[in-house]
Amino acid sequence: MTDRAPREIDFKRFPVLYVDDEPENLRIFELGFRRQFEVLTAESGEAGLQMLEEHPVAVVLSDHRMPGMSGTEFLSRVRETDPRTVRMLVTAYGDAETLGAAINDGSIYRYVPKPWQPDDLNVAIRRAIELYALDREREQLIRELSTINQLATTIQQELSLDRLLDLLLASLTRMLGFDGASLLLFDEAGERLAFVKNHPAKGAVAEFLREHPIGTGAAPAFLGDMLNGRPAVLRFSEAERLEPPVRAWLHEVAAEEILVAPLPGKRGVQGAIAVDNRRGGRDFEPADEALLSGIAVVAAAAVENARVVDELKRSRQQVMRSERLGTLGTLAAGLAHEINNPLVSIHTFLSLANEKRNEDDPEFWGEYHRLACGEVERIRGLVATMSRLGRSTGEAPRPAMCELGTIAQEVATLVAREARARSIEISLEADPETPKATVIREQIHQVILNLALNAIHASEDGQAVQIAVGPGGPGGADGVTLEVIDHGHGIAEDDLERIFDPFFTTKGPDGGTGLGLMICHRVVADHGGGLEVSATPGGGATFRVRLPLEPAPTPEV
Numbered sequence: 001m002t003d004r005a006p007r008e009i010d011f012k013r014f015p016v017l018y019v020d021d022e023p024e025n026l027r028i029f030e031l032g033f034r035r036q037f038e039v040l041t042a043e044s045g046e047a048g049l050q051m052l053e054e055h056p057v058a059v060v061l062s063d064h065r066m067p068g069m070s071g072t073e074f075l076s077r078v079r080e081t082d083p084r085t086v087r088m089l090v091t092a093y094g095d096a097e098t099l100g101a102a103i104n105d106g107s108i109y110r111y112v113p114k115p116w117q118p119d120d121l122n123v124a125i126r127r128a129i130e131l132y133a134l135d136r137e138r139e140q141l142i143r144e145l146s147t148i149n150q151l152a153t154t155i156q157q158e159l160s161l162d163r164l165l166d167l168l169l170a171s172l173t174r175m176l177g178f179d180g181a182s183l184l185l186f187d188e189a190g191e192r193l194a195f196v197k198n199h200p201a202k203g204a205v206a207e208f209l210r211e212h213p214i215g216t217g218a219a220p221a222f223l224g225d226m227l228n229g230r231p232a233v234l235r236f237s238e239a240e241r242l243e244p245p246v247r248a249w250l251h252e253v254a255a256e257e258i259l260v261a262p263l264p265g266k267r268g269v270q271g272a273i274a275v276d277n278r279r280g281g282r283d284f285e286p287a288d289e290a291l292l293s294g295i296a297v298v299a300a301a302a303v304e305n306a307r308v309v310d311e312l313k314r315s316r317q318q319v320m321r322s323e324r325l326g327t328l329g330t331l332a333a334g335l336a337h338e339i340n341n342p343l344v345s346i347h348t349f350l351s352l353a354n355e356k357r358n359e360d361d362p363e364f365w366g367e368y369h370r371l372a373c374g375e376v377e378r379i380r381g382l383v384a385t386m387s388r389l390g391r392s393t394g395e396a397p398r399p400a401m402c403e404l405g406t407i408a409q410e411v412a413t414l415v416a417r418e419a420r421a422r423s424i425e426i427s428l429e430a431d432p433e434t435p436k437a438t439v440i441r442e443q444i445h446q447v448i449l450n451l452a453l454n455a456i457h458a459s460e461d462g463q464a465v466q467i468a469v470g471p472g473g474p475g476g477a478d479g480v481t482l483e484v485i486d487h488g489h490g491i492a493e494d495d496l497e498r499i500f501d502p503f504f505t506t507k508g509p510d511g512g513t514g515l516g517l518m519i520c521h522r523v524v525a526d527h528g529g530g531l532e533v534s535a536t537p538g539g540g541a542t543f544r545v546r547l548p549l550e551p552a553p554t555p556e557v
Contacts, residue, residue: 012038014058014129019048019074020090021066029061032118037125045069045077052081058132059125061112064091075108084135086128088112168273168299169199176291178275180253182209185263185271186227191216193223193272205278208252212245219243226262226272231289234258259284261292263300273299343379346372399438399551404448404480405430405469407441411448412467415456422461426452431470437480437547439527444547447520451484451543454517458488458541474530474546482545491535499533520545527551 015038018029026041033039040057042048046069048062060078064071075087089111109128112121165183172181183197194213198206216223222243225232236256239247250258255276263271273296277283349372356364405428412428419426448467455465466485473479491499499517524531528551535541 009130009133011036011126011129014038014132015040015055016059016061016125016129017042017048017051017057018061019043019045019066019071020063022063025063033122033125036122037129045071045074048074049077049081052078052085056082057085059086059088059128061088061090061125064089072108084132086132088124088128090114090116164302165197166199166201168302169197169201172273172275172295173199176275177281178277179255179279179281180205180276182274183271184214184274186269190227190268191223193226196271205252209249212248214245214249219245222246226260227269229262229264229269231259231261231293233284233289234260253278256280257284259288259292261289261296263296263303265300265304270300270303272296343375346375399440401436401438402441402444403434403436404439404444404482404547405434407445408448408467408469408482411445411452414449415452418453419456419465422456422459424456424459424461425464426456427464427466429466429468429470434469434471434480435478435549438550439547443523444527447523447545448482448484450517450520451545455484455486455488455541455543458490459486460488463487472546473548474528477548479529479546479548482547483542485540485542487540490537490539491533491541492537496533496535 016033017040018026019042020026020029021043023043026043030039030041040051040055042051045062045066048060052060060075062071062074066074069077071089071091075089078085078087087108089108091111092114109131110124112124169181169183172178181199182195184193185196186193192213192215195209198209200206214223220243222232222245234242234246234250234257236250239250242250253276255278258274258276260272260274262269263273273292275288275292349368352364408428408430412426416426452465452467459465464487466483468483468485470481471479472481521531524545524547527547529545529547532544532546533541534544
């Protein structure tokens with residue numbers, strides 16, 4: 001909410017009703033106060049109630065002694081009709097008992113003694129109107145706070161920037177009843193205010209606004225107001241005084257008024273939010289400006305949060321892509337050797353095939369041919385695995401049912417060369433009872449690959465690394481558990497708490513980025529699972545991944 005500056009009350013905006021059975025008294029009251037207030041009169045309680053039904057008022061004054069319905073009875077009925085109306089009884093001092101009862105049961109706010117003095121009564125009416133106006137303002141503030149809280153609860157649950165903006169503008173029209181709404185954002189230089197969302201979102205008006213941003217060169221005064229945090233009311237009746245782009249906006253929307261409030265941010269105003277009465281709705285009041293300014297504060301915070309989330313998602317995608325490419329580089333030399341070995345057999349077979357084409361050699365055309373074909377399939381499998389690891393289509397990856405044992409076997413094949421170079425034995429145990437899990441295959445493949453490479457790097461020459469896959473999900477639920485076990489130098493107790501922190505590494509400045517385990521932890525968490533580690537210095541380490549059969553929610557990476 002924005003601070004409200006103290007404002008003078010326009011007393012003429014708050015009607016005053018005076019009820020008295022003496023026409024002379026009514027005439028004197030009207031002549032004495034019609035310049036200061038909007039004065040209404042009635043000669044009986046029944047006539048006064050009829051007038052209240054047709055014309056709500058702020059203050060009611062009633063003579064006490066009237067035929068038919070007394071003043072206290074009339075004011076009691078007024079309280080039932082509209083308890084906000086300020087009620088005053090005009091009475092003589094001799095009516096003290098009646099007066100006290102009326103005050104005690106809440107029928108009247110105060111009394112005016114007869115004969116009343118014009119100056120005293122003028123002050124009394126002004127105080128009554130001030131009380132009424134403050135009460136109305138308090139109710140308005142409560143409604144505004146309730147509306148803003150409701151809107152804040154609605155939009156702050158949405159972290160997707162695009163969906164957040166749609167939800168915000170739709171809420172302004174459905175919840176608050178504005179005819180149209182727009183969201184404008186500044187460019188990085190703060191020199192151009194573009195319409196990024198409009199509601200209604202379709203039609204000629206929305207298309208026109210999207211194609212006509214407002215720049216400082218053509219509308220310096222309007223953009224200056226926005227950058228300085230000053231709301232603006234654009235009126236059709238004053239269109240000729242507006243700057244051309246702003247006037248074009250008003251004409252295209254065809255609204256009597258457009259109310260615009262800046263979106264304040266931590267680093268300055270980031271845009272503006274606008275509402276209009278294009279379908280002929282009521283004119284905007286100061287309360288609407290205060291309400292929209294309060295909503296703008298909430299909306300600005302939600303927009304900043306959604307932008308941060310979007311930036312984090314993009315950053316994480318880039319980090320994962322870089323980590324994947326780094327892993328590919330590490331494996332490239334080993335895979336070249338793995339491919340060269342079968343190529344020797346294939347090349348030999350093809351070289352001899354020309355000489356053997358007319359010979360009946362069962363061993364060559366049988367066993368040797370099958371061996372060459374098997375080596376071709378081996379190369380195809382290696383290339384397919386590497387292709388999946390490095391794939392980046394730009395499309396959001398989709399979960400699918402996968403066998404983690406099969407993925408683990410592919411990983412064991414990929415790291416076999418690096419393990420053999422240090423005489424490290426890689427073994428894989430996959431329980432045939434292990435169920436399939438719904439996962440994003442490429443991401444889980446990278447998790448297992450990172451853990452397997454870490455295990456190899458942590459091992460001494462001649463040691464062993466075990467990969468095991470079996471049933472069992474997080475918290476004992478149905479799922480899959482994968483373990484990568486090494487018998488290397490282990491992990492210091494102080495490092496265990498930091499092992500999943502970004503950029504933390506014990507490999508030295510040239511040994512790694514410190515992002516691999518952080519990415520593994522995040523991917524597993526996105527799948528609704530958990531990544532645990534148990535280790536002792538010099539006693540090796542076990543990394544344990546537990547995944548549910550169905551991820552909830554679907555991971556976004």
